Amino acid sequence: MALETIASEALKSGVPILLATLGAIVGQRAGVLNLGLEGVVYLSAAVAAAVGPPWGFPVAIVVGVVYNLAYYTLANDFALNQILLGLAFTMVGYGVGSQIAQGKIGQPIEKYIIHGVEAYALAIAIALLVHFFFKTRLGIAVKASGDDPPSLDLMGVDVYTVRKLAGVVEGVLASAAGGYIILFYYGSWADSLPMGWGSLAVITAMVSLWTPTLAVGAALIPSTFVSLSYTLQHYLAISPHLLHTIPYIAPIIALTTARLLAKSARYQPPKWLAKPYVREERV
């Protein structure tokens, strides 16, 4: 029984990680390291919980996209430090989100019934969409914005617009993940439930070497350990606090391994990751 449950749970909880990871891949490929993704996922989850079905999901996406765009504008147009912004956007997301969904604590939220396999198959389809997105002109521009924005600028393509469009795509995917966590996965709200998912996605994007097709597998690493940590509690006498750190430790190990193995030029990190682009003036 345990194995089947773990597999189904892993697939179900893998969906939001995969969605947010795909978002982070698009953002990071564009050269933006969005550590505030955690806040975006959290806030949209809270909105989904507060509004509830049927409108919770679309409203969560709208709010998430706006919040994410705010990050992109500050990080690029205003060239603010992305580490600092990431921390701020996470904490603000936590604070505002907890406030919005306060009334839902302890109340059941009507939950859509889904099956792990179907849900994950749908997420894989979205991963394929992102894969093909990188072959379109806009997708190529996104990659160029992360690897060599001065050249992109010289070609007459506006780097800031490209990065904001990437921010919209990232925002949609991350807040879809947030909405899913509440309306499809848990079906209830507690302050701690949507925590950690966004941060995991930032790491998983790196583990999958910024490649959507690899993300399909990479997203299952933390989700498997998330479901394991719940299941194992029944069998092992390890502190649950420590068990809950495994989903974070595992991707770090995977990340190290991936970096050591990935020598090919295709899998190198975007050269301008976390660097705002400011057109160079002589004066």
Added chain:
Amino acid sequence: MILEVKNVRKVFPGVVSLDGVNFQVKSGEVHGLLGENGAGKSTLISILYGVYLPDSGDVFINGVKTEIKSPRHANKLGISLISQQFALVPTLTVRENLELAGVKLGEVERYSELLEIEIPLDRAVTQLTMGERQRVEVLKALAKNSEILLMDEPTALLSPREVDAFLTLVRKLADMGKAVVFVTHKIREVVRVADRITVLRRGRQVGEFRKPFDERELLEAMFQTAVVRSRREKTVAGDTVYRAENLVGERVFDSSVTVRSGEVVAVLGVAGNGQDELMELLSGFKRVRGGKIYLQGFDMSGKPYVEFLKRGVVYLPEDRSRALARELSVLDNFKVRCTTNCREKLREVIEILDIDVPDVRERAAALSGGNQQKLLLAREILLQKPTVLVASYPTRGLDMETTEKFYKIVRERCGAVVLSLQDVEEAIEKVDKIYVMSRGRITAHFTPPYDFDQVAEAMAA
């Protein structure tokens, strides 16, 4: 189509970059824009391409007064720039780059057939030679229906063979009816390719010259007084000061270099054949993976960079920004090596090398590229007496006059010199021994008397 500027003036803080300059180019001609560094060539090009707006003066297209607001606007008006820094994303393929630039592939193919140049569409730009990248840029400009092509020092990164092919291509473009502005400081190239030549000096227009050109006259116009190009004098080489045997790095294999006291030795090669890394290894900046380095008889292999510095090795990297703190003032940059009487010493070296510094408190980044290079030379060579100077492309971006001075100074002050160079002619004229590098290995070495073709052939092999 005629593009014209009249009475253009552009001032940057502390520097009048252009002053009362007139310039015109029309379809079917190559107009050379000649001048030393800091003459204002790049500024003029930037105005024509909409990067800067002139402080005063006007731009006309076909006689109609026009304000070129941005590079994008320039593109719409049919003006393209082939800059020193290619507008190509290295990690993408040629095809992806063309798509990104919004260019029709069919057009690119049509022009590549018309001009008989081949481009590998499905290779990543990193895998292309500089010449190939430039051809992609030219095709891109043509496919965008550009009528006017601005070329900023287009031959700076090319190998001798590629330069030849490129100049032929430029002539073809003019014969097709395109207008070409060819910016350079190399007289020989511009004489070969241009229909008329405008010479700038320190922001002012010295004159417009028409065929037949007189190289001497152009030289005088560029420098006011003629520069006497000195030939390498016969040097009496002393003992071996520096010996590197079978060096191995990441991209360098089995390379040996010997320099005797008083010698200037050059490493030549097409860009990207490992010269940069070889210089890093020779200077001790990067530790060797294999092989031996002897400096004045001491075994230096595997020693850290500080040990090399203590023994008087001076290393000038290719990328100036690595050796200058761009955001610090000129004076502070100088003080990195200088401890006493710095202001006076700085004033002295500014005089000697004729560095254009309006104010020593100005940021180093505000100096033009050539002047940054001079500042670096002043700090590293004039302030101390290197036992061995290792320099990556030290004369790139320097005008002829300063290049002359550079060789004079290093011969006077340095115990021994190893340079990487790009210009075969320069090497033949100035150095005592030439090593040719190809694919990470030293494939040939030459001693005077040199044969230009032999050296160029070795580089191309």
